[in-house]
Amino acid sequence: MHLYGTQNINENGHLTIGGVDAVELANSYGTPLFVYDLELVRKRARGFIGTFQKLGVKAEVAYASKAFSCVAMYQVAQEENLSLDVVSGGELYTAIKSGFPAERIHFHGNNKSYAELELAFDTKIGCIVVDNFYEIALLKEISEAKQQPMSILLRVTPGVEAHTHDFITTGQADSKFGFDLNNGQADEAFQKVTDHEYLQLLGLHCHIGSQIFETDGFSLAAEKLMQKIGEWKEKYNFECTVLNLGGGFGIRYTEEDRPLEPQVYVEEMIKTVQSHCAQLNLTMPEIWIEPGRSLVGDAGTSLYTIGSRKTVPDIREYIAVDGGMSDNIRPALYDAKYEAVIANKANEEKNSTYTVAGKLCESGDKLIVDASLQSAEPGDILAIFCTGAYGYSMASNYNRVPRPAVVFVEGGHHQLAIKRESYEDIVQNDLPLTLQKGE
Numbered sequence: 001m002h003l004y005g006t007q008n009i010n011e012n013g014h015l016t017i018g019g020v021d022a023v024e025l026a027n028s029y030g031t032p033l034f035v036y037d038l039e040l041v042r043k044r045a046r047g048f049i050g051t052f053q054k055l056g057v058k059a060e061v062a063y064a065s066k067a068f069s070c071v072a073m074y075q076v077a078q079e080e081n082l083s084l085d086v087v088s089g090g091e092l093y094t095a096i097k098s099g100f101p102a103e104r105i106h107f108h109g110n111n112k113s114y115a116e117l118e119l120a121f122d123t124k125i126g127c128i129v130v131d132n133f134y135e136i137a138l139l140k141e142i143s144e145a146k147q148q149p150m151s152i153l154l155r156v157t158p159g160v161e162a163h164t165h166d167f168i169t170t171g172q173a174d175s176k177f178g179f180d181l182n183n184g185q186a187d188e189a190f191q192k193v194t195d196h197e198y199l200q201l202l203g204l205h206c207h208i209g210s211q212i213f214e215t216d217g218f219s220l221a222a223e224k225l226m227q228k229i230g231e232w233k234e235k236y237n238f239e240c241t242v243l244n245l246g247g248g249f250g251i252r253y254t255e256e257d258r259p260l261e262p263q264v265y266v267e268e269m270i271k272t273v274q275s276h277c278a279q280l281n282l283t284m285p286e287i288w289i290e291p292g293r294s295l296v297g298d299a300g301t302s303l304y305t306i307g308s309r310k311t312v313p314d315i316r317e318y319i320a321v322d323g324g325m326s327d328n329i330r331p332a333l334y335d336a337k338y339e340a341v342i343a344n345k346a347n348e349e350k351n352s353t354y355t356v357a358g359k360l361c362e363s364g365d366k367l368i369v370d371a372s373l374q375s376a377e378p379g380d381i382l383a384i385f386c387t388g389a390y391g392y393s394m395a396s397n398y399n400r401v402p403r404p405a406v407v408f409v410e411g412g413h414h415q416l417a418i419k420r421e422s423y424e425d426i427v428q429n430d431l432p433l434t435l436q437k438g439e
């Protein structure tokens with residue numbers, strides 16, 4: 001069985017995380033419960049940041065916080081000297097509330113509203129990653145009205161799309177994000193933002209995909225961006241100070257996944273950029289990256305209580321847990337795979353196969369198909385590994401199920417980071433019917 005970070009098995013045969021017994025966590029906080037191993041989050045962050053430092057390259061490692069955002073998580077990111085990506089007014093608001101330094105916040109999104117952009121100006125964030133021509137118009141309007149400068153990057157689509165085990169190059173990237181690098185859109189955007197009184201173009205951004213296990217896609221994307229930067233340098237004497245190569249670094253969910261160490265991606269990117277700088281006679285820009293999943297994914301574990309069971313003779317055995325697609329939609333949404341263990345039987349042999357069903361009213365609400373597990377009984381605590389990214393952050397109240405609690409563990413200590421929702425929370429925005437029939 002593969003354990004992650006500080007996970008271990010104690011003398012009672014229970015799974016422990018951060019030195020805390022997972023079964024005790026389930027008992028004291030209830031289930032479903034997300035447990036985050038802070039030591040592992042810190043280790044991942046230091047892996048990225050340390051590599052840039054070792055190689056003497058100026059960088060910002062921005063936590064793509066859509067993977068998992070809450071006040072306490074933003075405080076961990078701040079402690080680890082990460083920068084922050086936000087993609088909505090809500091994430092920006094949360095970040096500011098957490099006390100995160102605004103100058104290290106970067107704002108993404110393909111349809112930022114006027115109000116969201118105003119909030120970015122008012123809170124004086126460090127950088128807006130500009131996605132489209134409409135946004136350029138809004139930014140000019142807002143910056144002029146406020147007479148306030150703003151640093152920007154242009155998000156471009158380089159025609160490189162990376163998938164888990166390969167990448168494809170397309171002449172024209174069919175993406176809802178960014179300016180196409182190959183059809184003149186990026187050049188047009190450049191023309192529109194340079195020499196503006198308040199908008200300060202730092203450089204280019206791209207994000208080529210997610211759960212990527214190879215470095216080739218990043219190198220190729222970096223190469224395409226550097227060529228454009230070289231072209232703008234030659235034609236317009238543009239000095240690029242920031243090259244943001246996005247996130248998407250893959251993690252291990254199951255034994256099929258073979259992730260690379262953070263430093264491998266970073267070293268490869270740096271090599272590519274340095275060689276192009278030398279070739280094109282450019283000054284080395286700062287390199288920014290945006291890991292989301294690879295900072296928090298394998299640091300998160302979901303705990304559930306096993307309840308009902310159903311045998312479909314000769315086909316499969318279902319066990320059902322007290323959560324499901326409402327706290328982890330990834331299996332239903334994109335057929336994501338996970339491994340699990342029965343936390344109170346972690347030292348017993350995995351001699352059974354079950355399909356783990358959720359409790360939501362949807363046939364597709366299965367968390368793991370054919371999970372290899374210890375023999376299960378009602379009341380057992382099921383731990384599903386690697387649910388730290390895009391789990392809680394995509395949670396919903398489907399079926400009016402309250403969203404789970406989130407607990408942080410480290411060095412034998414634990415604390416609540418997000419309270420479990422109550423039924424009262426669920427109805428708090430509901431209003432009684434007041435329209436009168438026939439009036």
Ligand SMILES: *Cc1c(COP(=O)(O)O)cnc(C)c1O
Binds near residue numbers: 064210290
């Ligand atoms: C989602 C996203 C990321 C993070 O992706 P991960 O796969 O979680 O690392 C980074 N940058 C941008 C622009 C994104 O949209």
